[in-house]
Amino acid sequence: MNKTFEVEESNSVSRREFFKKTASVSAIAATSILAPATLLADDENIIHHTKWGTTLGDEVNKNPYGVPSAYEHNTVRRTSALMSSAGDMHAAISMSPLHELSGIITPNGLHFTRTHNGVAHIDPNKFRLMIHGLVEKPIVLTLEQLKRYPSESRILVLECPSNSAAEWKGPQFGTLQFVKGMMSCAEWTGVRLKTILDDLGLKPEAKWMLAEGSDGSEMSRTVPIEKVLDDAMIVWGQNGEALRPEQGYPVRLMLPGWEANLCVKWLKRLEFGDKPWYAKEETSKYTALTASGKAIQHFYANEVNSIITSPCPEKDWKDLEKGDLVEIEGLAWSGHGTINGVDISFDGGKNWVEAHLKGLVLPKAWTRFSYMYKYEGKPLLLQSRSYDDSKNVQPTVNQEKAVVGVEGVYHRNAIITWKVTDMGEVSNVQIRS
Amino acid sequence: MFKLDRKLVTITGVALVGVTLALSSTFAVAGSIDGAASIYKSKSGAIDGGVIYPRVKGTYTAYKYNEQSTKGVNFGRTPTANELKAWDIDALPDGTGLPEGEGSVELGDELFEAQCAVCHGDFGGGGQGYPQLAGGNQDKDKNGIIITLKNQRVYGSVDAPKRTVGTYWPVATTLFTYIRDSMPYAHPKSLTNNEVYAITAYILAQNGLSVDGEDMDDDEFVLNKEKLAKVVLPNRNGFYPNIDDPNAQEDIRAFFADRAKNIGAGIRCMKDCKDPGGKDGKTPAAVMKIKYEMKDVVPPYAYAKDLPPKKEVGLQHPGKEAYEVNCVVCHKTDAMGAPAVGDKQAWEATLTQGIDKVYENSIKGKGGMPPKGGTSLSDDKIKEIVDYMIEASK
Structure with a gap:
């Protein structure tokens, strides 16, 4: 498998691939990309002055109410006809x-x-x-x-x-x-x-x-x-x-x-x-219709839940090399109380390791979790499972389905699975019977 | 499923061979759901099944708060009797709060066709992507449960359970208050109480309901507050936990206290975990991929950190804004039978009758469209909107 080749074929060349490619162009045997910089071609962005470093910027109050960088124009909310009635976007x-949010x-x-x-x-x-x-x-x-x-x-x-x-x-x-x-x-x-x-x-x-x-x-x-x-x-x-x-x-x-x-x-x-x-x-x-034919009403708190935000389909691992140490990061939350911890599985839920919480740990708020992972270029079924101080543990798809069926619409907190291929592509799958 | 002390560790039935292992300290610690991170003082027993954090000595979880008394903070004024009358118009399931007035199924039929069917379909039968109000099989099993509500679209089976007024809604007064306060969709609060009684009667009639032995599916049937209060919908007992008796809040608390039984719960297994399920509860879990990915999103997926494409700047058509406020709901797509804005062919066909006729239809109404689309805009403004719709469809 030639992972580098695959990446270079894609339209966007990562910063790291850029360095590697230019290194081979200069026809110097790159024994290691961490070796002396003299082995590398020069990055134009460093060698030459930038446009923004050589011109006058905006006046201080050009935007009396500030706006994000124009380069972030794709960081926006999105909707879909499926999230509406007949494509009408008033209801x-x-x-x-979430893939672009930090903290x-x-x-x-x-x-x-x-x-x-x-x-x-x-x-x-x-x-x-x-x-x-x-x-x-x-x-x-x-x-x-x-x-x-x-x-x-x-x-x-x-x-x-x-x-x-x-x-x-x-x-x-x-x-x-x-x-x-x-x-x-x-x-x-x-x-x-x-x-x-x-x-x-x-x-x-x-x-x-x-x-x-x-x-x-x-x-x-x-x-x-x-x-x-x-x-x-x-x-x-x-x-x-x-x-x-x-x-x-x-x-x-x-x-x-x-x-x-x-x-x-x-x-x-x-x-x-x-x-x-x-x-x-x-x-x-x-109201959540269960398989019994009856529905749960006055369904108040959102359940204990979590999701891995990096990697995710929008932020994949295609630029990683075998042996790279990378952070797996995500969000956990519970409407019942405070997140006590998060576990991570690499094999679709058979075996789990404990992740680390980071930042503020507040009740009924997002809590960030983190796990340092040595990337091996192997296919993974990546999951996170949170638990809170109210003795809730996030269920598997099967565990939740066994109690409420599949027509409940509301309060779904089953574990989400990201399938990571050996090329580092990430997609949404489910582990279920 | 076999449970040991949940505080220490819970293991799955299939892991029973590992009970001894499970009780070893390593596993118990790893599998604990209390962990070391219960960082705030809390007590269990909240009505939602969760914990309550007491406010003690100026501290609330990680937050500090001002301990000084707020007793005596006092702003605002007493509402007048007329103000209360204007806003306090909600109604309870027993009919308390319903206004005077009446309306017949016959009038309801007329109003529904003119103002509601465009979204909710003929006879409230759905089909336009908005909620279906009537239809669905109301037959019950021996336990009084509507059989079709047990439909589960899984393992290759059956139709969706239908959640109509006749098969799902618990209470008829909700129908009245919702129509009065929130409908018609684009022009809420435009109906009189009599009209709302009429439309409510019509929808109940389409669901084949009766009140006090009187069949409502009859043009002559007239609904008023006394009769509405007596309507018992078929799925009145189809919901839990109980919220009606004086101890309702204790019933709710008990329901949410047993979340594993009532809403499902996970188990903190750490090694060699099995997760069987399926129809027999024994089928091993496997990977299920997306069959058909929903990619039709707005704005389209894009991740580049680049500059946005330059937009063509032009003067906005004077009819555009009013169109977006008043007409877009029905004219955005052709789902409701209206010519969709942007559909060149549909508008060319519409215009074969001549622009004056198109203006006239828009002002006087046509088919499912009420006069002026149900607005009170001037004739000239309506014409301006039509001009915009034609312009935007070229």
């Missing part, structure tokens, strides 16, 4: 480019987006939030009044419960962006609902809260009171700035760890009651 989902924070312009009636554009001066029902003192708040409440900030993952829904019956999408891109993680700032309720006086018979959006779909969900009083928030800040319209500007509900659909955007009204409401998005949708 659709746009996926985050645990998703930039606001790349946050995944789901709308049921288009992205609403709310005039903040006309925004009102009503809180009423089984409270001693119902209130109406303007945005300015709401933001007078003391705030907290938390880094939290938001995941659509449909993430990976296309994969129940078998692998369908060939990229990380579409296999797991219905999620993002950001720092959210707002007020704890409990802080507001301390003043309003919740009546003891209040068992449920209706959260209602003001967009065209009037998205509504019923939330149990225990969650409201534990860690629920009303948020207006996203990574240090106002929420983006796609994320519910000016205000959305935030239920840490729970499915993003419950975190109602463009929030308008919170009503406390003693019975659940049976809103459309908690009955006809967002």
Whole structure:
């Protein structure tokens, strides 16, 4: 097998291949590419001055609101007709480019987006939030009044419960962006609902809260009171700035760890009651039909989950050489609590090694994991499996299927498998019976 | 499956030969799901099955918080009675909150054909890519479960389970509130309460339902709040955990506490793990590849770090923006029978009747399209939109 040849045939020549190729052109026996630089042809990018080093750059405030480098124009959200109704993109989902993200924070312009009636554009001066029902003192708040409440900030993952829904019956999408891109993680700032309720006086018979959006779909969900009083928030800040319209500007509900659909955007009204409401998005949708013929309703927390982000189909290993030491990297998260650890398998789940967590390890947030691997040029079936402090272990496809079947649509957290060929190509497969 | 103490290690049934090994310290440590990384103080028993992190002495997990009391923070004002009346219009399954009004199946039929069928299909039977509202077999097994909801599209079998109002939805009041608040799709909140009762009646009728022994599939049938509150949908008991009784939140907690049984769970096996499954539960797992890869994504897949292609800059057609707000839903593709913008042939065919007739149809409505597409735009604006659609289809 001549791996180098294969790589050189492709359109994009990696930096390393460039060095090797130029070395052979100069007809010097390259015993090792790590040998003295005199063996190598010179890189024009080093030898000559660059355009940007010899001209005046932009004025400091050319972009009063900054934008990414023009060279990053392909780092964008993407959608598909399959993520919509009949190709109509007002009730659709746009996926985050996970393969290009670093750390645990998703930039606001790349946050995944789901709308049921288009992205609403709310005039903040006309925004009102009503809180009423089984409270001693119902209130109406303007945005300015709401933001007078003391705030907290938390880094939290938001995941659509449909993430990976296309994969129940078998692998369908060939990229990380579409296999797991219905999620993002950001720092959210707002007020704890409990802080507001301390003043309003919740009546003891209040068992449920209706959260209602003001967009065209009037998205509504019923939330149990225990969650409201534990860690629920009303948020207006996203990574240090106002929420983006796609994320519910000016205000959305935030239920840490729970499915993003419950975190109602463009929030308008919170009503406390003693019975659940049976809103459309908690009955006809967002209920998980199991093989028994019955469906799980009020399916709250997103399960323990993980995905390897490097390598992935978009970031393959075609440029690696046998013996290269390379980092396997990924994301783990759990709506139930904090990631305790992640295991990695190279043989499709028969044997596992422990990966290392890195960076901040926060509850209900993305957690990065890492494993240094010596590349051998052999075919692999690469998997990650996370576990959390709530005693959850991520299931295999078979383990999840045995309990819920394949028609559940929501809350799929089965282990994802990247098949890595001996050429370093990466594709989405499943290990299942 | 055989479980030892889950805190230490859980092993699969097929690994039973390794019980002794499993109990050896090396394996137990490697397979522990507690690990050493339970870094925050937590207690189990959250309603969702997870843990709760107490807020203690100014610290919440990795976060610090201000311990000073927030009691007495007090902004905003009391809503007026009219404000409450305007916004507090939700309804419960028992009919509490439903408004006065009534509507017949006959009127519902007319409204549905004009405003709903374009997306939900004739008689709500689907087919346009939007949710199917009626149809599907409602027959139940001896346990009261709708048989077709057990359909699983796996091992080469059967049709998809149909999730229509008659086969899946638990509660009829949801239909009323959703249509009133969120429909018609492109013009939500444009229907009167009477019209919403009529459309609700029509959809229930198309599902062959009855209320109080009265067959709804009759043009003369008139729905009002009392009758709607009494409608029991066939799949009313098709959902769990129970959320209706006074102890509902304890039922939910118990359900999510047993996640291995109720929603599936993994096992932290580390060596020689077996993962059988399939119809008999014994078939070894194998690699399944993508049969037909979905590559039709927008924008198309691209990974180069290069400069974007230069776009041609031109003045935007005055009708474009209004088109995208009001008309794109139906005219983006021909799925709904409307000439799709960009389809040269379809528009050439449409224009054979003359531009004045096309203007007239767009203003007065035609087929599934309501007058002015259901908007309240001026005649001139509608003409401008038509001009844009023609221009964009050349």
